Amino acid sequence: MSHADLTISEAAAALRAGSLTAGDLLEDVLERASMTEADLHAYLTLDADRARVAAGRSDERIAAGTPLGPLDGIPIALKDNMCTRSVETTCASQILAGYHPPYDATVVRRLKEAGAVLTGKTNLDEFAMGSSTENSGYGPTRNPWNPNRVPGGSSGGSAAAVAAGSALAALGSDTGGSIRQPAALCGVVGVKPTYGVVSRYGLIAFGSSLDQIGPFTRTVADAATVLGVIAGHDPLDATSWRGDYPDPTAALESGVNGMRIGVIRELDGEGYEPEVTHASRRTLDALSDAGAEIVEVSIPTCDVALSTYYLIAPAEASANLARFDGIRYGLRVPGATTEEMMAKTRGEGFGPEVTRRILLGTYALSAGYYDAFYGQAQKVRTLVKREFAAAYTEVDALVSPASPTVAFELDARTSDPLAMYLSDVCNIPANLTGHPAMTVPVGLDSQGLPIGFQVMAPALGEATMFRVAAEVERQADFTARPELIRVSS
Amino acid sequence: MSWKSPDGWEAVIGIEVHVELRTASKMFCGCRVAFGQEPNVDVCPTCLGLPGALPVPNVQAIEWISLIGLALNCTISEQSVFHRKNYFYADLPKNYQISQYDIPVCHDGWLDVDVDGGTVRIGIERAHQEEDTGKSLHLGDGGRIHAARETLLDFNRSGVPLVEIVSRPDIRTPAQAKAYAQQLRAVVAELGVSDARLEEGSIRFDANISVRPVEQDELGTKVEIKNMNSFRSLERAVAFEIVRQVGEIEAGGTIVQETRHWDEEAGVTYGMRTKEGSSDYRYFTEPDLTPIVIDADWRAEIASRLPELPATRRTRYSDAGVDRQVAQVLADAAPELRGLYDAAVEAGAEPRVAANWVTGEVTGWMRREDTEVVSIDGTRLASLLAMVAEGMVSASAAKEVLDGVMLGEGEPAAVAEARDLLQMTDTGAIEQAVEAVLAANPDAVERYRNGEAKVVGFLVGQVMRATQGKADPKTANALLAQKLG
Numbered sequence A: 001m002s003h004a005d006l007t008i009s010e011a012a013a014a015l016r017a018g019s020l021t022a023g024d025l026l027e028d029v030l031e032r033a034s035m036t037e038a039d040l041h042a043y044l045t046l047d048a049d050r051a052r053v054a055a056g057r058s059d060e061r062i063a064a065g066t067p068l069g070p071l072d073g074i075p076i077a078l079k080d081n082m083c084t085r086s087v088e089t090t091c092a093s094q095i096l097a098g099y100h101p102p103y104d105a106t107v108v109r110r111l112k113e114a115g116a117v118l119t120g121k122t123n124l125d126e127f128a129m130g131s132s133t134e135n136s137g138y139g140p141t142r143n144p145w146n147p148n149r150v151p152g153g154s155s156g157g158s159a160a161a162v163a164a165g166s167a168l169a170a171l172g173s174d175t176g177g178s179i180r181q182p183a184a185l186c187g188v189v190g191v192k193p194t195y196g197v198v199s200r201y202g203l204i205a206f207g208s209s210l211d212q213i214g215p216f217t218r219t220v221a222d223a224a225t226v227l228g229v230i231a232g233h234d235p236l237d238a239t240s241w242r243g244d245y246p247d248p249t250a251a252l253e254s255g256v257n258g259m260r261i262g263v264i265r266e267l268d269g270e271g272y273e274p275e276v277t278h279a280s281r282r283t284l285d286a287l288s289d290a291g292a293e294i295v296e297v298s299i300p301t302c303d304v305a306l307s308t309y310y311l312i313a314p315a316e317a318s319a320n321l322a323r324f325d326g327i328r329y330g331l332r333v334p335g336a337t338t339e340e341m342m343a344k345t346r347g348e349g350f351g352p353e354v355t356r357r358i359l360l361g362t363y364a365l366s367a368g369y370y371d372a373f374y375g376q377a378q379k380v381r382t383l384v385k386r387e388f389a390a391a392y393t394e395v396d397a398l399v400s401p402a403s404p405t406v407a408f409e410l411d412a413r414t415s416d417p418l419a420m421y422l423s424d425v426c427n428i429p430a431n432l433t434g435h436p437a438m439t440v441p442v443g444l445d446s447q448g449l450p451i452g453f454q455v456m457a458p459a460l461g462e463a464t465m466f467r468v469a470a471e472v473e474r475q476a477d478f479t480a481r482p483e484l485i486r487v488s489s
Numbered sequence B: 001m002s003w004k005s006p007d008g009w010e011a012v013i014g015i016e017v018h019v020e021l022r023t024a025s026k027m028f029c030g031c032r033v034a035f036g037q038e039p040n041v042d043v044c045p046t047c048l049g050l051p052g053a054l055p056v057p058n059v060q061a062i063e064w065i066s067l068i069g070l071a072l073n074c075t076i077s078e079q080s081v082f083h084r085k086n087y088f089y090a091d092l093p094k095n096y097q098i099s100q101y102d103i104p105v106c107h108d109g110w111l112d113v114d115v116d117g118g119t120v121r122i123g124i125e126r127a128h129q130e131e132d133t134g135k136s137l138h139l140g141d142g143g144r145i146h147a148a149r150e151t152l153l154d155f156n157r158s159g160v161p162l163v164e165i166v167s168r169p170d171i172r173t174p175a176q177a178k179a180y181a182q183q184l185r186a187v188v189a190e191l192g193v194s195d196a197r198l199e200e201g202s203i204r205f206d207a208n209i210s211v212r213p214v215e216q217d218e219l220g221t222k223v224e225i226k227n228m229n230s231f232r233s234l235e236r237a238v239a240f241e242i243v244r245q246v247g248e249i250e251a252g253g254t255i256v257q258e259t260r261h262w263d264e265e266a267g268v269t270y271g272m273r274t275k276e277g278s279s280d281y282r283y284f285t286e287p288d289l290t291p292i293v294i295d296a297d298w299r300a301e302i303a304s305r306l307p308e309l310p311a312t313r314r315t316r317y318s319d320a321g322v323d324r325q326v327a328q329v330l331a332d333a334a335p336e337l338r339g340l341y342d343a344a345v346e347a348g349a350e351p352r353v354a355a356n357w358v359t360g361e362v363t364g365w366m367r368r369e370d371t372e373v374v375s376i377d378g379t380r381l382a383s384l385l386a387m388v389a390e391g392m393v394s395a396s397a398a399k400e401v402l403d404g405v406m407l408g409e410g411e412p413a414a415v416a417e418a419r420d421l422l423q424m425t426d427t428g429a430i431e432q433a434v435e436a437v438l439a440a441n442p443d444a445v446e447r448y449r450n451g452e453a454k455v456v457g458f459l460v461g462q463v464m465r466a467t468q469g470k471a472d473p474k475t476a477n478a479l480l481a482q483k484l485g
Helices: A008-017 A022-040 A048-063 A106-113 A156-165 A180-186 A220-230 A273-290 A302-323 A338-348 A353-365 A371-391 A416-422 A428-433 A462-476 A484-489 B058-070 B174-191 B231-252 B298-305 B310-319 B324-331 B336-345 B351-368 B378-389 B395-408 B412-418 B427-440 B442-449 B457-465 B473-482
Strands: A044-045 A075-079 A117-122 A169-173 A190-193 A215-218 A260-264 A295-296 A397-401 A437-444 A450-456 B010-021 B082-086 B096-100 B106-115 B118-131 B135-140 B148-154 B161-167 B201-214 B221-227 B259-263 B268-271
Touching: A008 A022, A008 A048, A008 A295, A022 A044, A022 A048, A022 A075, A022 A117, A022 A156, A022 A484, A044 A156, A048 A117, A075 A106, A075 A156, A106 A117, A106 A220, A106 B473, A117 A156, A156 A169, A156 A215, A156 A462, A169 A220, A180 A190, A180 A437, A180 B298, A190 A220, A220 A462, A260 A273, A273 A295, A273 A397, A273 A437, A273 A450, A273 A462, A302 A353, A302 A371, A302 A416, A302 A428, A302 B082, A302 B412, A302 B457, A353 A371, A371 A428, A397 A462, A416 B231, A437 A462, A450 B442, A484 B351, B010 B174, B010 B231, B058 B106, B058 B298, B096 B118, B096 B378, B106 B310, B118 B174, B161 B324, B174 B201, B174 B310, B201 B324, B221 B231, B231 B259, B231 B268, B310 B324, B324 B336, B324 B351, B336 B351, B336 B378, B351 B378, B351 B395, B378 B395, B378 B412, B427 B457, B427 B473, B442 B457, B442 B473, B457 B473
Parallel strands: A075 A117, A075 A169, A260 A295, A260 A397, B221 B259
Antiparallel strands: A044 A117, A169 A215, A190 A215, A190 A437, A397 A450, A437 A450, B010 B161, B010 B201, B082 B096, B106 B118, B118 B161, B135 B148, B201 B221, B259 B268
């Protein structure tokens, strides 16, 4: 077996025991990437040279008995919307082709300080806008379980890399399901922490009030480990949480006996594939068998969460993406005047989905339309928060499918934006509320495609969320690996 | 300047003032705030608008805008909110400005303005916190944007804390506009929160002007004028614009809502190519920042740092008996001079006299010596004034004593002694001099006795001359009168 298939905790134990070096671990991961990348295109930049230097340093520290922590020597990939000093960062957009940031995002700095070996930058939907990674300005990523299928998105590259073993973990960002939906479609664990728990400094903004960075891993415990490293107050992010931080590992082994777990009634029914619904019911039964009380909860605003999100996120994006004007960095298309240069640069640099959302957001904020669209959306967002807060007075955690469907075929939804937007219907409420939510793989459907289950908790309730997720993982005992790996290994 | 409003018309004027704060660092990042640096040295990912960078508010700036608000009698919002103001411009790196919209830090205050011998209360609608833009340098014909071949950008100023103070439309005349601007500048300078230099652009004034028939309540269409680089140009521009608008209406035209620029040399305002229409800035709450919360404790702590303001000082001086005009001059004088006045009064000097000396002789001496150092303390000034009051030195000799003291020659009494400036208090010696003068000037004595009374003045002068100015003129006068019979 390749070391690329180890979990973080297994790899860390082997590194400590001296039975594995960080250098060898990295080479196995790079070898896996070299075998799978032609099919998957999970990476936009594979940074083997810097990774080898970092792995060498890890080995020196481990040999000296002074490792930096549980991630020292662990190969981890980054979604390419996180700034990395001197390493090209494109957001999968042609408008940022060749852009080398002069600074590291806070999460990147934290991973480096923890000794992680950063393998490179993964593919995404341009500016994280999409649910299939087909909107990348550099070509799509494919699903390791079936390369004719999408990996989900927007963090499809990160999800695919972890599923394929071209990284042991990866960071993604989740504005409206962009970690949890691809985690579901790729059969890995994906976590969106409470808004404010992980610094956004250096994350190229999409919807600032919704964006949150989180980990992809193959186990719940590994996700807790990575989250523990990247979480923490950051003085460079004014929205960073200032109080005590939750310990995601606190209750991993506690089980769910005596907990009340709510199933959201609105996240089921039409549009949900029967096998997805079935897998969810099976998981609920297992949780019940493990001692949890399962109750049905109604959160009516879940039905309007999607449309609310598609006003707020594009509105914020329309301002966030205004800075890409060809003046200071990235693409510049010449024009006769400054205004023409800006317009041409943006016209040619942004892809169609990004352009659509900028237009949507600009419209929603315009005089005469603000009250009906953006203003109204903010009010509904308040209602969504209120309903979830009320639900959490009744239950410890909420659960739902992580995606209404398994991975769909490439091009299946590209010509129908609304169908694509519906891919995230289960995930978006937690972005609107800022609450933590995560995906745990619970099985494969009859076509051999992964099915994910979503666990949600109140703000800063990461310990509770991981406690439930760990039980889901134990009950599902999901150990399958993609065919692709077996073929290429 | 002499000004008369066009007959039958009233102008309604509001002024927007932008004040750059001289905090150590910028509004939302740690970059230095400095004037006159090489281009693009005080920059970082945040103030360059690099992808992924985030703003973090400068607490010093928040305290300083609160201080400005308190000085302008504003209410300080317990919770205020930042908004994004969206517009594309090359020197605005994010293509939105972080500003405030419906809930500014300060609102509903006023400033009392002394003008034309009276006082006018100008309402302050709001003072809000925002960030400055970078600077564009247009290379090409005339430095104008439309003729530019190339544009250079300097982002040193990008993100410098900017406070915008918006007056209510309570201003009616060019003189009021100028006085409001001057006194607002004095307040800001007093608080020490800005360099407040017009020539460096650290304080900038825009005026909104409309006109209406005096009997009409409804406001006319307002025009914004920009680019006034001095108080005088503000006054001239406002005057020009009022006359222009009245002329336009009286000629049957209408006023277009627009932004006009003041051309200092031509002395006119001119419209920009009007394409702006009503700009839609698409304001929305800045999601990267949380609300600014200023609770009662913090507000009180800030208020405790509020210094005495010029208007308050002026009243205090006047109440102590200082002449109105002198009080005004002293209120606006350098802190060292005001300190000298306060110390001299503390040491027993009469306020009116002390104020006259500080704004007159002391200031004059410093100007002649081209120094800003006040080399006399309050105790010495008080004792000098006491010597004058007691007749120990004459008023003219006292100026020489002051010169000696300020040159570092010691206590006033010692200087007077050393410079031989003490008045003769020995009546015998003066009497001797009087007799000698009378003996030496029989003609004058004769003329006096023939009724030519004004000759006394000449004789007193002769006595003063004989005593090298040290005789007390009153004593000399009395003795002369007595001897002449």
